[in-house]
Structures are given as structure tokens and as C-alpha cells.
Amino acid sequence: MKRILAILLVLAMALSVAACQEKPVTGENQDPAASQQPEDVANAAQQIIEGKEFERVYKTYFTSSYASFNYYSTAYATVREIIANCIDGLVEPNTYGVYVPSLAESWKSNEDQTVWTFKIREGLKWVDHTGAETEYEVTAQDFVDGIRYIGDPLNGAYSLRVIRNLISGLYDYYWTLDDIDSGTITDQKREDVVASFDEMVGVKAVDEYTVEYTLENSAPYFLSLIESSMLMLPVEYDYAVALGDDFAVDNEHMLYCGAYYVSAFERDKAITLTANPNYWDKENITIDTIEYQMIPDGTTSLEMFKRGEIDYASVEAEAYLSLQGTEWEDNLLPTSHSFSTNYLWLDFAGENPEFNKFINNENFRKALMYSLNRESLASLREPVDPSRILRNTINAEGAIYDSNGVDYTDYSPLKEIKETDYNQPELAKQYMEAAIKELCDENGNIIGCEAGTVDYLPVCSFDVDGKLPVTICYVGTDDESEIIMAQLFKAMIEESIGAEYIDFQIQAYSGWTYGTVADPLNYDIYFDSLSTGYADPSGILTRMTTDGAENVGKYDVPEYDALIEKALNAATFEERLQYFAEAEAYLCSNGFVIPFISSLRGYYMSYSVPYTSPLTLYGNTKYKGTLVMSEPLTKAEFETLDAAYEIERAEALSAK
Amino acid sequence: MGKYILKRTLNSLITVVIVFVSVFMLLRLMPLSGYFPQEMLKETDEATRMSYLRNQGLLDHPVVQLGRFVANLFQGDLGRSLTVYPKVPISTLLAEKIPITAAFGFSSMLLGIVLGLSLGLLMVRFKDRWGDRLGTGYILIVRAIPNLIYLFFIQVWVSLWLDLPMVFDKDIPSSWILPVICLALGSIAWYALWLRRFMVDEENRDYVKFALVKGLPKKQVWKRHVFKNAIIPLVIYLPSDLLFIISGSLVIESLYSIPGTGGLLTTAIKSQDNNLVQVIVLMYAILSVIGVFLGDLLVAAVDPRIKLTEEA
Numbered sequence: 001m002k003r004i005l006a007i008l009l010v011l012a013m014a015l016s017v018a019a020c021q022e023k024p025v026t027g028e029n030q031d032p033a034a035s036q037q038p039e040d041v042a043n044a045a046q047q048i049i050e051g052k053e054f055e056r057v058y059k060t061y062f063t064s065s066y067a068s069f070n071y072y073s074t075a076y077a078t079v080r081e082i083i084a085n086c087i088d089g090l091v092e093p094n095t096y097g098v099y100v101p102s103l104a105e106s107w108k109s110n111e112d113q114t115v116w117t118f119k120i121r122e123g124l125k126w127v128d129h130t131g132a133e134t135e136y137e138v139t140a141q142d143f144v145d146g147i148r149y150i151g152d153p154l155n156g157a158y159s160l161r162v163i164r165n166l167i168s169g170l171y172d173y174y175w176t177l178d179d180i181d182s183g184t185i186t187d188q189k190r191e192d193v194v195a196s197f198d199e200m201v202g203v204k205a206v207d208e209y210t211v212e213y214t215l216e217n218s219a220p221y222f223l224s225l226i227e228s229s230m231l232m233l234p235v236e237y238d239y240a241v242a243l244g245d246d247f248a249v250d251n252e253h254m255l256y257c258g259a260y261y262v263s264a265f266e267r268d269k270a271i272t273l274t275a276n277p278n279y280w281d282k283e284n285i286t287i288d289t290i291e292y293q294m295i296p297d298g299t300t301s302l303e304m305f306k307r308g309e310i311d312y313a314s315v316e317a318e319a320y321l322s323l324q325g326t327e328w329e330d331n332l333l334p335t336s337h338s339f340s341t342n343y344l345w346l347d348f349a350g351e352n353p354e355f356n357k358f359i360n361n362e363n364f365r366k367a368l369m370y371s372l373n374r375e376s377l378a379s380l381r382e383p384v385d386p387s388r389i390l391r392n393t394i395n396a397e398g399a400i401y402d403s404n405g406v407d408y409t410d411y412s413p414l415k416e417i418k419e420t421d422y423n424q425p426e427l428a429k430q431y432m433e434a435a436i437k438e439l440c441d442e443n444g445n446i447i448g449c450e451a452g453t454v455d456y457l458p459v460c461s462f463d464v465d466g467k468l469p470v471t472i473c474y475v476g477t478d479d480e481s482e483i484i485m486a487q488l489f490k491a492m493i494e495e496s497i498g499a500e501y502i503d504f505q506i507q508a509y510s511g512w513t514y515g516t517v518a519d520p521l522n523y524d525i526y527f528d529s530l531s532t533g534y535a536d537p538s539g540i541l542t543r544m545t546t547d548g549a550e551n552v553g554k555y556d557v558p559e560y561d562a563l564i565e566k567a568l569n570a571a572t573f574e575e576r577l578q579y580f581a582e583a584e585a586y587l588c589s590n591g592f593v594i595p596f597i598s599s600l601r602g603y604y605m606s607y608s609v610p611y612t613s614p615l616t617l618y619g620n621t622k623y624k625g626t627l628v629m630s631e632p633l634t635k636a637e638f639e640t641l642d643a644a645y646e647i648e649r650a651e652a653l654s655a656k
Numbered sequence: 657m658g659k660y661i662l663k664r665t666l667n668s669l670i671t672v673v674i675v676f677v678s679v680f681m682l683l684r685l686m687p688l689s690g691y692f693p694q695e696m697l698k699e700t701d702e703a704t705r706m707s708y709l710r711n712q713g714l715l716d717h718p719v720v721q722l723g724r725f726v727a728n729l730f731q732g733d734l735g736r737s738l739t740v741y742p743k744v745p746i747s748t749l750l751a752e753k754i755p756i757t758a759a760f761g762f763s764s765m766l767l768g769i770v771l772g773l774s775l776g777l778l779m780v781r782f783k784d785r786w787g788d789r790l791g792t793g794y795i796l797i798v799r800a801i802p803n804l805i806y807l808f809f810i811q812v813w814v815s816l817w818l819d820l821p822m823v824f825d826k827d828i829p830s831s832w833i834l835p836v837i838c839l840a841l842g843s844i845a846w847y848a849l850w851l852r853r854f855m856v857d858e859e860n861r862d863y864v865k866f867a868l869v870k871g872l873p874k875k876q877v878w879k880r881h882v883f884k885n886a887i888i889p890l891v892i893y894l895p896s897d898l899l900f901i902i903s904g905s906l907v908i909e910s911l912y913s914i915p916g917t918g919g920l921l922t923t924a925i926k927s928q929d930n931n932l933v934q935v936i937v938l939m940y941a942i943l944s945v946i947g948v949f950l951g952d953l954l955v956a957a958v959d960p961r962i963k964l965t966e967e968a
């Protein structure tokens with residue numbers, strides 16, 4: 001009873017807050033940039049940072065442990081931030097997200113963008129965990145060896161699929177070695193195949209400082225892949241091979257070529273990054289030391305920020321509301337973007353005969369689509385302006401552009417989906433009634449559906465009678481915020497479609513893992529997320545084909561598969577995006593997946609000046625260039641800086 | 657006595673082997689998908705996953721895997737973590753984490769014993785008066801209120817009032833104070849509760865009444881008889897605290913960001929880190945049997961009525 005009351009209170013609070021946040025209409029509340037000249041905005045922004053002393057130490061935190069620093073084999077996203085600051089790639093984004101030289105001084109590609117050549121800086125040395133230069137120089141061979149390392153199955157590279165399929169010959173090299181290891185191939189020796197790497201795989205050191213990648217397909221997005229994938233980073237091969245399994249298990253067993261090196265590492269407790277004295281771009285390092293400590297609890301990190309013990313704190317929706325009216329209200333800043341999308345996964349091949357009949361019906365899926373009030377769902381995460389995290393598409397807006405600067409989500413028919421308001425309970429009911437006409441007899445019996453017991457163990461087990469209402473088993477974790485979201489789903493769906501037609505059951509399963517719930521299809525509906533990893537829709541969409549790894553619910557969509565095939569074989573990038581947009585629209589408009597909000601979570605407080613770091617859209621935060629103030633940034637300062645930045649970025653992008 | 661120790665050691669050894677082999681084999685019944693975190697499952701295809709498992713030796717017959725583990729164990733190699741801390745040697749992990757948890761465990765155990773027994777004595781001394789009520793109130797609060805509430809209160813507010821760090825930092829001695837107190841809160845209540853109960857029981861026994869009637873001073877009866885007899889049932893549990901000392905507290909280590917062993921076994925089981933689970937289970941099983949064994953020896957040492965030999 002208390003839980004239901006709490007849920008209702010949170011829901012009521014979220015809805016009322018959302019309702020109160022109409023766009024400001026009075027002149028005094030308008031965007032500061034709207035009424036000012038660009039020069040005024042730039043001057044105002046300049047005044048905020050002009051003449052100020054900036055801190056040289058930045059204190060921040062991480063919430064879950066750093067399992068290992070091995071940037072090739074570690075699945076955990078947390079390691080990415082450390083690596084992003086310690087190992088440089090060939091290129092990096094500047095503060096506007098435009099790619100600029102990093103370890104590569106220059107680059108070029110052939111006309112169809114299947115061959116990319118990078119000229120590496122000369123005379124750069126790898127450093128160790130004390131910052132001392134080692135005997136090893138950063139050369140083109142280190143990038144070749146990076147691919148050599150991940151191409152060997154024994155090294156267990158993580159998330160290899162995209163790179164393996166893209167770099168010419170890597171797929172065959174990897175699987176030949178694997179077949180030898182498994183005994184499938186017996187007439188070839190492992191060492192012979194390893195020795196043939198340079199001939200077999202499309203990456204080579206043209207000379208000491210020139211590396212060339214030959215790709216299977218045209219990849220206009222290749223630079224964004226370099227930003228996002230740790231597999232494209234260099235390695236000193238002899239050093240890594242000599243260490244074997246010990247490579248990068250801690251800070252002392254790896255080498256660094258980035259802006260920082262890990263000078264201290266206490267597992268599950270603290271990490272210290274120190275500025276690399278031999279860095280190629282050391283003039284642009286503005287923080288000497290970055291101190292991380294592990295703080296798993298959000299309340300603790302918030303309290304420590306208030307006491308000045310750390311320089312950054314994430315603020316979730318509940319905490320945001322509790323800070324309203326306090327001295328910290330003026331320091332709450334909105335998080336900028338998330339390319340990760342939350343969506344509902346539907347089980348097309350599960351054991352629940354009632355749901356199974358209905359989910360394979362297009363009208364029923366549309367009934368589900370139109371029954372969700374996405375704004376209410378969004379207000380659980382973003383109580384102030386829930387509309388900014390609504391998302392109807394799988395790939396995020398602002399993540400992918402064609403060569404003319406057109407956003408991928410503005411390609412038709414994806415654009416129409418992006419702009420559709422799916423909160424239409426009347427339409428949802430109509431679709432449900434149409435589905436019932438097709439699937440049930442006049443007595444409410446589901447045609448061809450037998451009564452029985454559904455075995456979703458270890459999650460749950462329940463009886464179905466083969467009649468309306470359709471029993472739906474929603475499986476989530478026992479996390480309080482997830483339970484609230486599940487209750488919202490239930491309320492919306494049952495209210496829109498009608499409780500006489502739908503019996504939405506929630507299973508809050510404490511042992512929720514992908515292996516216990518999703519993979520064995522022990523659910524009817526659950527929610528998950530997908531992220532646009534680089535500037536091409538293929539990153540997600542090729543995984544969602546009928547036999548794709550991301551097709552957890554086991555749908556069968558030959559029309560979608562055909563469009564993906566066409567996209568992959570398209571002659572131009574624009575044509576490719578068009579086919580991908582049609583494919584994505586097909587999945588979304590037919591309700592095979594139901595995206596509803598982005599994964600963006602609320603607000604933050606910080607001492608750092610926004611937009612002074614590289615704009616890493618696909619990679620992780622880089623601290624090179626970040627300015628740290630001695631006082632927390634205020635909302636007014638943020639808005640001024642934001643307005644100036646938007647003008648500057650637009651200019652930078654148009655000049656690209 | 658020597659024969660008894662030998663027999664108990666042999667029994668303990670058999671117990672450890674049974675526990676270890678059972679857990680080892682049960683772990684091999686877990687689904688193969690459990691070896692991969694969610695993001696990895698979604699990112700990799702079936703063939704790549706099988707390749708990874710084969711290269712890790714996880715597709716070998718369980719008996720072969722057991723043989724390999726035992727052979728490595730005898731060479732002092734505990735193996736490497738599979739999923740929680742990929743490729744990190746388990747001996748390194750335990751060497752990093754156990755000393756920290758043990759230091760907190762010992763400190764809190766000592767604090768728990770000293771304050772718990774003192775509170776218990778206070779409650780008996782002032783039975784049904786202010787001291788007893790104070791102690792009962794404390795015990796009630798600690799045992800009845802969900803610990804997260806008061807632990808969180810202590811971390812946020814007490815740290816503010818006393819100007820103490822909110823999280824542990826090995827270089828700041830004062831950062832030990834709150835976690836040690838939090839860890840000891842439960843055992844203080846436990847020792848106080850049971851000492852009071854056992855002492856009240858002893859006080860009502862005939863031999864105590866007889867001693868008092870004979871004119872022995874109350875203080876002497878208390879010290880030599882009541883307290884000594886009441887403490888015996890508590891002593892038996894002391895060695896079994898060994899396991900608590902090593903295994904740590906998930907909640908408190910998480911709250912104060914202590915990089916110890918708290919929650920390590922749970923995390924390893926959830927992540928299906930077979931190598932880590934089997935080493936921790938082996939370690940805990942050995943500590944448990946040692947703890948029980950030592951408890952028996954200790955109680956025999958402090959209570960002359962108890963003999964562990966055959967003739968007893």
C-alpha cells in the first residue's frame with residue numbers, strides 16, 4: 001500500500017512539475033541569446049572566464065569499479081573515460097565536435113572512402129606510470145599492431161564485430177585463427193597465419209609514420225569510429241605480448257601516449273591522472289592532476305560536492321526536486337545530450353500463448369505504441385522539461401549527419417515518426433479493438449490459444465486462460481525507479497487500451513540479468529537501451545536484423561532485412577542513410593520496437609567551465625583544455641556560455 | 657586431546673572438500689550466457705562468445721577444469737578473475753582487499769566487545785533502572801530500525817557535526833572512525849543483549865543465591881561467578897567472527913567507499929566469475945571450520961565442565 005502511495009505521489013509530482021514547465025513567454029524569461037547580438041553574447045561569455053584564476057586540480061568520482069585498463073578486452077564502459085584521457089587516437093574532436101589532428105598530423109581518404117591514410121606525428125614516446133619516457137616510440141606500426149592484437153581470438157577483444165567486418169581481411173584472419181584453435185582447421189599452422197597478417201589484413205604501415213587502413217566498404221563515418229572505438233587505439237605490441245595476461249591489469253602494466261598517465265591506482269577506490277610532461281599538446285593541458293575516487297552512492301557524491309570535496313556531482317530527478325529552494329538551486333545545470341535510447345522490447349517467441357498471439361498482430365503492436373504517454377514517462381527522469389528527452393526513433397537526433405549537414409532523423413519517413421505524438425489513447429483503443437476482431441471470437445476466446453501455465457522461471461510462472469484480457473508479463477528489476485516506471489506503463493496501457501482487454505502484470509525480479517531474463521525469453525515486455533555509437537546508423541540497425549544479435553525478442557522482419565542490405569550496398573552515403581531511415585522507420589512504425597525516451601538523466605553541478613573540453617559525441621569525456629573554476633558554475637553563467645557556444649559552434653560547423 | 661584435534665581436522669578437511677567440489681560443480685551448471693555482461697552479450701555474436709569460452713577453458717569437462725584448478729592451487733596459483741576484474745590475478749585481488757576489510761573487522765570487533773560487554777554490565781548493574789532502559793533503547797533502535805536509515809544518518813549528519821570525512825581515505829586516520837563505529841553498532845547490541853540475559857539467568861541460579869546468603873560480597877560473586885559463567889556462551893562465537901572479519905560488510909564498505917571484500921562473493925556469483933567464486937568459497941569454508949573448531953577449543957579452555965576428549 002505504501003509503495004503504491006509512493007508511486008502515485010511521485011507520479012503526481014512528476015506530472016505537475018511537467019505541467020508547470022510551459023515554455024516561458026515573457027520577455028524577461030527569454031533566452032539571453034535571442035535578444036542580443038552575437039558579439040554581446042560572446043562578450044558576456046568572455047567576461048565569465050576573463051581574468052579568473054583556474055584550479056589545476058580536478059576532483060571527481062566514479063560509481064562502479066574499474067575492472068581493468070585493458071582497452072581492447074574490457075567490456076566495462078567505465079574504463080573508457082580513463083583511456084580517453086591516457087591513450088590518444090589518430091584524431092579527436094575539438095570543442096565544436098569537428099575532427100582535428102591528434103596522434104595523426106593529417107589524413108586523407110580515397111574518393112569512395114574505402115582507404116584512409118594517416119600521417120603520424122614524429123618523435124613521440126610512450127611513457128610509463130611515472131610519466132618517464134620509455135624506449136618505445138609511437139609509430140604507424142603501433143596502430144597496425146593494435147589491429148593485430150584484437151585480431152587474435154586469444155586476446156579476447158571486446159565489441160570487435162564492427163571493426164572486424166569493416167577492416168579488409170580482418171574477418172577471415174580472426175576466424176581462421178579461431179578455427180585453428182578449435183581444431184576445425186588442421187592443415188594450417190597458427191604461426192603461419194599470424195605471420196601472414198600483413199598480407200591478409202587491410203592495415204599497414206606504409207612507412208614509419210604513415211598508417212593506411214583499407215576497408216571492406218565505404219565508411220564516411222570512419223573518423224567517428226576512431227573516436228568511439230577503443231579498438232582503434234595504438235599499442236606497443238612487444239610490450240603487450242611480453243606481459244601477456246598482465247597487460248593493463250593495473251596502471252603499472254601499461255604505457256601511455258595521451259594527455260595524462262595513471263600515476264596512482266587503488267582498485268575500487270581511487271585513481272589519479274597526472275599530466276603527461278612529454279605530451280605533444282601539453283600547452284593545452286589546463287589541469288595538472290585529476291583525482292578520481294569511487295563513490296557508489298549518489299547522495300554521498302552530492303553531499304561531498306556541497307562540502308567542496310569534489311568538483312562535479314550528477315543530480316538525479318529526485319535530488320533535483322530536493323534542491324529546489326535551497327542555496328544550490330542556482331547551480332543546477334542541465335545535462336546536454338545522450339545518444340542512448342530507452343525502448344520497449346517485445347517477446348515474439350515466448351511461452352505466453354496469449355501474448356504470443358497478440359504481439360504478432362500489427363494492430364496490437366500499434367495499440368501499445370499509441371497508449372504510451374511519453375512525456376509522463378520522461379518526467380520521471382527530467383522533471384523540469386520532460387519534452388527534451390522524448391525520443392520516437394532508435395538512433396538519436398543530432399548524432400548522424402550526411403555530407404550536406406542534414407540530420408539523419410530528418411530523412412523521410414523517419415522524420416514523420418520523430419514528429420508524431422504517440423500519446424493517442426483513442427487510437428490505441430481502436431487498434432486494440434481491430435486486433436481483437438482479428439484474433440478473438442465473440443465470447444472473448446483467443447482463437448487457437450489454449451489455457452495453460454506459462455513457465456518464465458526463475459523469473460515467474462503464471463496461468464493463462466486463453467481468453468481476454470490478454471495477460472502481459474512485464475519483467476523489470478526491483479529498483480525503485482524502475483518499479484515506478486513499470487507502474488506507469490501499466491497505468492497507461494490499461495487505461496488507454498482498457499483493463500478489460502489487457503492484464504498488465506509486473507514482475508520486479510531482483511535477479512534481473514540479460515542471461516536470466518532477456519536471452520532465455522523469460523518475459524513478454526522489458527525495457528532496455530541502445531546507443532548510437534558512431535556517426536552511422538549501421539552501428540545499431542545492422543544488429544537488429546532478423547538474425548542480428550540485438551533481436552532479443554526474435555521477431556521476423558524480412559522487409560527490414562532487405563532495406564538494411566540495400567543500405568549496406570548503397571552507392572552514396574546519402575543513399576545509405578535513406579535506406580537506413582526507411583528500415584528504422586519500418587521497425588518503429590510497425591511496433592517491432594517501441595522507443596520512448598532518451599537515456600539522458602537530469603542535471604549536474606560542477607566547477608568546470610562548459611564547452612572548454614573537446615565535444616566527444618561518441619567517445620568519453622576528455623579533460624584536455626577543461627577550465628576549473630574556484631566556485632561552482634551558476635545557471636546564469638551556464639546559460640550565457642551556452643548561448644555563446646551555440647553561435648560559435650554553428651559558425652565552426654558551417655566553416656567545416 | 658591430540659587425537660580429538662586430529663579427528664576434527666580430518667572431518668573439517670572432508671567438509672571443506674565436499675563444500676568446494678559441490679560449489680565448483682554447481683557453477684558449471686550455470687548458463688553460458690552468464691559469463692558475459694549484458695553489454696558484451698549484445699555486442700558479440702554466438703561464435704565469438706564460444707571462441708572466448710573455449711579459450712578460457714570453460715568448455716572443458718568440469719572434472720578437467722577441477723583437476724586444472726587443483727593442480728594450479730598446489731603450485732600456489734589461484735587463477736585469474738574471469739568477469740568481475742578480467743585477467744587480474746585472484747591472489748593480487750585478495751592481497752589488496754583482505755587487509756583492508758580485516759583491519760576494519762578487527763577494529764569493529766574489539767569495539768563491539770568492549771562497548772557491548774560494558775553496556776551489558778551496565779544494564780545488569782542498573783536492571784530495570786535508567787542504565788537498563790538506556791541499553792534496551794539502544795538495542796531496540798539498532799535491531800528494529802532498518803540499518804540503512806541510521807547508517808545513512810551517521811554518514812551524512814554525524815560526519816557534518818563532527819567534521820569527519822564522509823568516505824574512507826587510507827591517508828586520513830579520522831576517516832576510519834565512522835565506518836568502524838557503524839560496523840560495531842550491531843555487535844555492541846548483540847553482546848549487550850546476550851550478556852545481560854545470561855547474567856540475569858545466572859543471578860537467579862541457586863548457587864548465586866547460596867553464595868550471597870553465605871555472605872560473600874556481591875561484587876565478588878558477580879566477578880568470579882556470574883560474569884564468568886555468563887561470558888562462556890558468548891566466547892564460543894568469537895572465533896567464528898573470523899569469517900565476518902574477512903568477508904566484510906557490503907553496505908558499509910559501499911557507503912564509505914572502502915575497497916574491501918564486502919560484497920565480493922555476491923558480485924562474483926552474480927557475474928558468474930567461477931574462478932573468483934571458487935577461491936572465495938574455499939577460503940570461507942576453511943575459515944568457517946577453523947572458526948567452529950577454535951570456538952570449541954576456546955569454550956573447553958574457559959569452561960572446566962567441558963571436555964573434548966573421548967573419556968569426557
